[in-house]
Amino acid sequence: KSIAILTPEEGTDYGWNQQGIDAAKAAAKAAGVEVVVAQGLGYGDVRPTLRELASDGASLLIAHASGYNTAAPEIAKELKVPVAIVDTPTGLEKGLVADYTLSGHQGAYLAGRLAAKMSRSKSVGIVVSGEPPSWNSQSAAFAQGVKAENPDVKVTYAVIGPAAYSDAAGGKRVTESVIASGADIIFGQGNGSSFGMLQAVETTKAGDGGKVYFIDVIGDKTPIDKGFLLSSVVWNIEPVYAAMIADLKADTFGTKSYSIGLKDDSVKLLKTAAIPDNVWTEIQALREDVISGKIPVEPVYDAAAVRALMTSVAQ
Amino acid sequence: MSIETAPSASATALDATAAVATRRDIQHRLLMTLGPILAALIIAGCILLAVGVDPLAYYGFVLEKGLFSPLGIQQTLTRMAPLLFLAAGLIVAFRAGMWNLGGDGQFLLGAVTAAASAPLFVQVMPAWLALFCSFVIAMVVAMIWSLLPALLRAYQGVNEIITTLMMTFLGTSLANVLVKLVFRDPGTTVPQTRTLPVEDRLPRLFGTTITSGLLLGLAAIIIVHLVMTRTAFGLKLRIVGANPRAAIHSGLGVPGLTIAVFAISAGLAGLAGAVDILGVQGNVRADWNPAYGLAVIPVVFLARMNGFAAIGFVFLLSVLSIGGESAARRLGVPKHFTLVLVSIVLIVLALAEYIDHRYNQSRRA
Amino acid sequence: MTGLFSEVFLSALLFGAVTAAIPLLLAGLGEQMSEKAGVLNIGIEGMMLAGAYLGFVGAFYSGSLWLGFLTGAGGGMAVALVMALLCVRIGLNQIVIGIALTLGLEGLTALLHHFQFSRSYPRLPAVDVTVIPLLSDIPVIGPALFKQHLIVYLAVALVFGMGYIYRRTQLGLNLQAAGDKPAALDVAGIDVLRTRTVAVLTTGALAGLGGAYLANIGAGLFIPFITNGAGFLGIVLAMLARGRPVWVLFGALLFGVCLSLTTAMQVAGINIPTDIIQMLPFLAVMIMLVLFGRRAGLPAALGIPYERGAR
Amino acid sequence: MGSLSSLSGADKRDIVALEGVTKRFPGVVANDSVDLAIRPGEVHVLLGENGAGKSTLIGMLSGLQQPDEGRILVDGEPTAITSPRHALALGIGTVFQHMMLVPTLTVAENLLLGGPWWQRPKTEELEARVAGITRTLGITVKLHAKVSELSLGEQQQVEILRAMVRNSRLLILDESTSMLTPKGIDELGALMRRLVEQGLAIVFITHKLKEAAAFGDRISVLKLGRKVGEIPPERFRALGEQAIISEIVELMFGKQKDDPEAAQRPVRTIHAEAAPLLRVHDLAVAPTDDAPGLSSISFDIRPGELLGIAGIDGNGQKQLAEALAGQRATAGGSVRLEGASIEALSVGERRQKGLRYLTDDRLGEGTVGTFPVSINFFLKQVGAAPFWRKGVEQRAEIDQRAAQLVREYDVRTPSLKTPVARLSGGNIQKVLLARELAEGAKVVIFNKPTYGLDLANTLASRQRIRDTAARGLAVLLISTDLEELLSMCDRIAVIANGSLVGTVENVDDARTKVGRLMIGLAA
Numbered sequence A: 001k002s003i004a005i006l007t008p009e010e011g012t013d014y015g016w017n018q019q020g021i022d023a024a025k026a027a028a029k030a031a032g033v034e035v036v037v038a039q040g041l042g043y044g045d046v047r048p049t050l051r052e053l054a055s056d057g058a059s060l061l062i063a064h065a066s067g068y069n070t071a072a073p074e075i076a077k078e079l080k081v082p083v084a085i086v087d088t089p090t091g092l093e094k095g096l097v098a099d100y101t102l103s104g105h106q107g108a109y110l111a112g113r114l115a116a117k118m119s120r121s122k123s124v125g126i127v128v129s130g131e132p133p134s135w136n137s138q139s140a141a142f143a144q145g146v147k148a149e150n151p152d153v154k155v156t157y158a159v160i161g162p163a164a165y166s167d168a169a170g171g172k173r174v175t176e177s178v179i180a181s182g183a184d185i186i187f188g189q190g191n192g193s194s195f196g197m198l199q200a201v202e203t204t205k206a207g208d209g210g211k212v213y214f215i216d217v218i219g220d221k222t223p224i225d226k227g228f229l230l231s232s233v234v235w236n237i238e239p240v241y242a243a244m245i246a247d248l249k250a251d252t253f254g255t256k257s258y259s260i261g262l263k264d265d266s267v268k269l270l271k272t273a274a275i276p277d278n279v280w281t282e283i284q285a286l287r288e289d290v291i292s293g294k295i296p297v298e299p300v301y302d303a304a305a306v307r308a309l310m311t312s313v314a315q
Numbered sequence B: 001m002s003i004e005t006a007p008s009a010s011a012t013a014l015d016a017t018a019a020v021a022t023r024r025d026i027q028h029r030l031l032m033t034l035g036p037i038l039a040a041l042i043i044a045g046c047i048l049l050a051v052g053v054d055p056l057a058y059y060g061f062v063l064e065k066g067l068f069s070p071l072g073i074q075q076t077l078t079r080m081a082p083l084l085f086l087a088a089g090l091i092v093a094f095r096a097g098m099w100n101l102g103g104d105g106q107f108l109l110g111a112v113t114a115a116a117s118a119p120l121f122v123q124v125m126p127a128w129l130a131l132f133c134s135f136v137i138a139m140v141v142a143m144i145w146s147l148l149p150a151l152l153r154a155y156q157g158v159n160e161i162i163t164t165l166m167m168t169f170l171g172t173s174l175a176n177v178l179v180k181l182v183f184r185d186p187g188t189t190v191p192q193t194r195t196l197p198v199e200d201r202l203p204r205l206f207g208t209t210i211t212s213g214l215l216l217g218l219a220a221i222i223i224v225h226l227v228m229t230r231t232a233f234g235l236k237l238r239i240v241g242a243n244p245r246a247a248i249h250s251g252l253g254v255p256g257l258t259i260a261v262f263a264i265s266a267g268l269a270g271l272a273g274a275v276d277i278l279g280v281q282g283n284v285r286a287d288w289n290p291a292y293g294l295a296v297i298p299v300v301f302l303a304r305m306n307g308f309a310a311i312g313f314v315f316l317l318s319v320l321s322i323g324g325e326s327a328a329r330r331l332g333v334p335k336h337f338t339l340v341l342v343s344i345v346l347i348v349l350a351l352a353e354y355i356d357h358r359y360n361q362s363r364r365a
Numbered sequence C: 001m002t003g004l005f006s007e008v009f010l011s012a013l014l015f016g017a018v019t020a021a022i023p024l025l026l027a028g029l030g031e032q033m034s035e036k037a038g039v040l041n042i043g044i045e046g047m048m049l050a051g052a053y054l055g056f057v058g059a060f061y062s063g064s065l066w067l068g069f070l071t072g073a074g075g076g077m078a079v080a081l082v083m084a085l086l087c088v089r090i091g092l093n094q095i096v097i098g099i100a101l102t103l104g105l106e107g108l109t110a111l112l113h114h115f116q117f118s119r120s121y122p123r124l125p126a127v128d129v130t131v132i133p134l135l136s137d138i139p140v141i142g143p144a145l146f147k148q149h150l151i152v153y154l155a156v157a158l159v160f161g162m163g164y165i166y167r168r169t170q171l172g173l174n175l176q177a178a179g180d181k182p183a184a185l186d187v188a189g190i191d192v193l194r195t196r197t198v199a200v201l202t203t204g205a206l207a208g209l210g211g212a213y214l215a216n217i218g219a220g221l222f223i224p225f226i227t228n229g230a231g232f233l234g235i236v237l238a239m240l241a242r243g244r245p246v247w248v249l250f251g252a253l254l255f256g257v258c259l260s261l262t263t264a265m266q267v268a269g270i271n272i273p274t275d276i277i278q279m280l281p282f283l284a285v286m287i288m289l290v291l292f293g294r295r296a297g298l299p300a301a302l303g304i305p306y307e308r309g310a311r
Numbered sequence D: 001m002g003s004l005s006s007l008s009g010a011d012k013r014d015i016v017a018l019e020g021v022t023k024r025f026p027g028v029v030a031n032d033s034v035d036l037a038i039r040p041g042e043v044h045v046l047l048g049e050n051g052a053g054k055s056t057l058i059g060m061l062s063g064l065q066q067p068d069e070g071r072i073l074v075d076g077e078p079t080a081i082t083s084p085r086h087a088l089a090l091g092i093g094t095v096f097q098h099m100m101l102v103p104t105l106t107v108a109e110n111l112l113l114g115g116p117w118w119q120r121p122k123t124e125e126l127e128a129r130v131a132g133i134t135r136t137l138g139i140t141v142k143l144h145a146k147v148s149e150l151s152l153g154e155q156q157q158v159e160i161l162r163a164m165v166r167n168s169r170l171l172i173l174d175e176s177t178s179m180l181t182p183k184g185i186d187e188l189g190a191l192m193r194r195l196v197e198q199g200l201a202i203v204f205i206t207h208k209l210k211e212a213a214a215f216g217d218r219i220s221v222l223k224l225g226r227k228v229g230e231i232p233p234e235r236f237r238a239l240g241e242q243a244i245i246s247e248i249v250e251l252m253f254g255k256q257k258d259d260p261e262a263a264q265r266p267v268r269t270i271h272a273e274a275a276p277l278l279r280v281h282d283l284a285v286a287p288t289d290d291a292p293g294l295s296s297i298s299f300d301i302r303p304g305e306l307l308g309i310a311g312i313d314g315n316g317q318k319q320l321a322e323a324l325a326g327q328r329a330t331a332g333g334s335v336r337l338e339g340a341s342i343e344a345l346s347v348g349e350r351r352q353k354g355l356r357y358l359t360d361d362r363l364g365e366g367t368v369g370t371f372p373v374s375i376n377f378f379l380k381q382v383g384a385a386p387f388w389r390k391g392v393e394q395r396a397e398i399d400q401r402a403a404q405l406v407r408e409y410d411v412r413t414p415s416l417k418t419p420v421a422r423l424s425g426g427n428i429q430k431v432l433l434a435r436e437l438a439e440g441a442k443v444v445i446f447n448k449p450t451y452g453l454d455l456a457n458t459l460a461s462r463q464r465i466r467d468t469a470a471r472g473l474a475v476l477l478i479s480t481d482l483e484e485l486l487s488m489c490d491r492i493a494v495i496a497n498g499s500l501v502g503t504v505e506n507v508d509d510a511r512t513k514v515g516r517l518m519i520g521l522a523a
């Protein structure tokens, strides 16, 4: 019995790929099964890898990229191997296809509240390298959080460019522009390019001459932080994978969607030294409200809707 | 010094020696292809050793997973289909002296239109007809995309390297715009086109996972080879390529032929996109760009624009990319090592050809 | 909406445009020199990657950006040396080798990054800018154009330096002859292969410098595939410029400005997909070609290896 | 090793001496132990058929190639001339058979090419030097014109000038007269005389025996790479022109008495009343960047008639030929073939109607150099039966017909599959002749048909052209070689600056009349 995870990039990105791989390893260890990691597969055709992993005996294939959500279910049907895919809530099939469309929107909402509280210039920025659904929902929730905290805080939204996942220079350039437009907190989502955003934050002064802070998503970049990381919407995918393995054993695989949220800490806001304790306390209180449903946070996945939201919040 | 030709008498004799020469030639070519590949593997092996990986294990996996395992060979053959179409298109262009470097843009637009049209067509017509129509549409769209560089080259003499490169940048963006805004599947959150159901895609061969696109690709490249070498049309194109002034002098309609070359070359690139979508992928996602074109260009040169040789090299490329991916994963090398391997193979093959050429020359002297 | 476009923001956009333009400028100038001398250097993307990687390594470990530029240029030149040996000295097909070098360097730098930096993602500190007095006080333009790192001014100066070389020196004549009629250069007593080698190595150095700029100043770090096709843009720019360095500068700036325009429109909340805005520079150039397109003045012997006395 | 018999001839006075020099190329021995002595104050003429190895010899003196065997002595010292730069440093200046100027640079820049790379071109210095040289040589050059704007003759002058600017002690001219007018040739002869009087040594290669006899001091004859004879200056002076020519002819071709070039024009009768086959009226072509235009060109050619076009090269001859063939757009006027207007027709359609054009640019546009000889025969018939059926190549038909043409036209080729560029110029010319004279020809335009050909090939080509006219075809013969026109044509028109300045019947005093027209005087 083994499970396999396929990721588009190397699992060393303190982000999507690394979280997926780490979670798969942890879940496998907990369940006492082997794990095969196929990383850095890119966004092309993964059918060969899927078939090979299946033929090597993997009993669950985790296709950890939205780009794999056509290929993986097809291979599942072809070879009768269960697969887990993302960003396809409608694709469930019992025993074969499970979806784990994850969204840290609840966490992003808190991050928005945090940003609005802490912005000295009353202006924050969102920089993304692309517009996949899970990022869109976080961008939207972040903006909602900002506005909920203080409607006067300006939210600036910028996409680096098409297929700019590895455009670190673009990330830096766009982030610098957004900072120049007044933002002193950047909510950044991107793979390789997020390091360019981090670099911009580290090397550019805010309008008031002070520090610009960075809020990251999915991973925890603390090990490489130089004191500019304000927080991160950290995901923990392990419970999801653990539940999948359990469902496989219980023969309920493919009957339900998995999600992550604040409730079980599978989404949480990273506490750093840059966050004052009183602010953190307030955020923790808000967390409870979100969990209890007192503050409803709905995910918005569509890029156009997100942009529309930004335009309306920008005004 | 100058040898008189004794035509009718020696014609047959000449042919006979030619046949013998051809057999030896094939042996020689095989040697001159496999030898360099071996050398390249040794060089790449040193890099592997340097990063602490056992090269023999690596190559073992490459061969096993790319060539000798039933699964691997099926994957390899499937991967070949779009590459063959692209190579066929490049053969036409390069033989006619046109540097169509816009293959990726044409490929993507072909892919997007095929992906957009096929799922609609299958709802109203038999699957085979739907596939056929999608192929045609993909081809036509790619042809249209090449029209501007073709016209600029034919009537204004604007260098096509520039225009096709720019059209490929434009085409890549346009393909994304089409996927995101025009042909987007409303049923998914991810921007992608509607998915063609697996059962409506090109049939697979003999119960394997090999797509019948492989046969289409083989047919395309062989037809192209025969047309280019055996027909008047192919000869005209080759004249335009080898000496455009001679083509004008000989009364060939150079502008028309130029446009034809672009159309055929782009059409084949569009078909490459279509065969990949209709045979394997089923849909196109936003920002998808496998950039096959760049990898196929050197292959076509190394094959000296010979269709059969190109088939061999495309096969090699597929084995390396399928097997390399697998081997890298098993041994913990980043997948990018495959790029290094392909690069070394290309350079060593080019060097070998040079040495071979030199050797032949000095032998004749 | 007007409030969005503060002076600071506008000058940041312009600053960003310049930053994005410099690597393209250096790559384009380099490519131009190769092409002038008759070598179609498709491997320039690989040279930029080598420059980006080694430039970053040099700057990161030494703490000196200038040393980084030096190692970056050296890295580009090392790749160019391979190209010169294979394509100039022994006349292998320039397109095959160029593409092979690009693929190889993509793989190699990604590999090295994986073993070296993929856990630590080191980043460089902020760069020191050289402020040009008076000019930098001009609103908007001043801070964008005249508060740049010294290398930016040097790169722009290089444009005019190249123009001087091409029009006013024997070397310029040699380069042009090497591209247009190498045999004539040869019988005039100048070694064609040496001339072309010099041109290719210069290309490598400039491309490497462009890569180093991209990594060290543009991004402040190195990640795999960081050049993202900048080398191919450089080829397009060089071909469009028809031998004039100033046109490379204009072209590079056009691309830079279009990139910043993307950001500006988004910040202004204008809802156009980035894909469409990114098509603008290419569209502009294609339209110019359609309107004014004539035979691009590419050198007659471009891409053809030279061999003395061959026929 | 070759014979070293004339080793003792390596005189102290020799600037350069070759001893037993051998050079091999794949499949050919281009030079076979050649001995040669080159002395100051002498014009040393090198003669030999196409492919005899003359240019190869020159290549070794100019540093382009190194001998496989034997040695070269410079000032008595064995010297390996390793590069063109080295040759220039030794004072060896060469005007190559093929143009060696950069077309996109100006004349001045071309002359300056080769200076230290870091310097600014020393244009002023050059202008002063050129002024001095051109004054003594009596030529003028446009220093600041682009080379591509010059006529071939002007380019050749620039090349000679370049050799002079570099202070050459030994000046080598490889077929430098092939592009010049009779007047230009005479001037070049006078120039060479002045130069050798200044103490230079000159090596002069030509295919024209009259030039050899008129300008030379010493003659060496090469045959199949071997030196087969030499006429030293003493003997040269002792003999008259005719005697020298017949001696050369004997060396080159074996027993033969007279000057073979001096063939008399056979008297032919042309039906004056016959309707013209080709009728050109008021033809005009717009000038382009690199070519002059044509204006009000009118002439008729009747069946069997041979009309010559004389003129200094670059006065619109090529444009005229191309306009007639349909390769160049016209700006007015009419062209009628057998009374039917053909201006609107394409190149291919004109050929269909029987209009044939034999280009002067054999490798540039006449053939596809890398294609086999066989295919080049049918370059203008691609797709036509019986060689192609339903668009598919019929190898057997093509090879059979090609073999027939090879025999008929005596094309010397290793095989039908040989790339045509490997043939010598003369043999390429035979391929073109065969192609243009193929069935259906009515009007044939020959553009410089004997340019660069050796004597035997020249004579053979001329005979073909005469035969063509004799078959009742109309022939337009464009040539810069006045002798050729006078020996063949019925009438000669003179072209200058893109228009016909006069037409002369080829009778007794045609030579003077044409000559006067060419230098701008009325006939």
Ligand SMILES: Nc1ncnc2c1ncn2[C@@H]1O[C@H](COP(=O)(O)OP(=O)(O)OP(=O)(O)O)[C@@H](O)[C@H]1O
Binding pocket: B001, B002, C311, D026, D027, D028, D049, D050, D051, D052, D053, D421, D422, D423, D424, D425, D426, D427, D452, D453, D454
């Ligand atoms: N690259 C080559 N390889 C092999 N043989 C060649 C090559 N080039 C020329 N030849 C041989 O050279 C012979 C004569 O060619 P060459 O070009 O020297 O003629 P040429 O001396 O210039 O004559 P012409 O005055 O007619 O042009 C031919 O028989 C041909 O076989």
Ligand SMILES: Nc1ncnc2c1ncn2[C@@H]1O[C@H](COP(=O)(O)OP(=O)(O)OP(=O)(O)O)[C@@H](O)[C@H]1O
Binding pocket: C309, C310, C311, D025, D026, D028, D029, D030, D048, D049, D050, D051, D052, D053, D054, D055, D056, D057, D097, D424, D425, D452, D454
């Ligand atoms: N670079 C080369 N490669 C192969 N063969 C060559 C080369 N150069 C010359 N030859 C061969 O050497 C022989 C001599 O050629 P060369 O050009 O010296 O003749 P030539 O006497 O100058 O003829 P022409 O009167 O036509 O100029 C020819 O047979 C030719 O094929």
Ligand SMILES: [Mg+2]
Binding pocket: D054, D055, D056, D097, D174
């Ligand atoms: Mg010669």
Ligand SMILES: [Mg+2]
Binding pocket: D050, D051, D425, D452
């Ligand atoms: Mg010749």
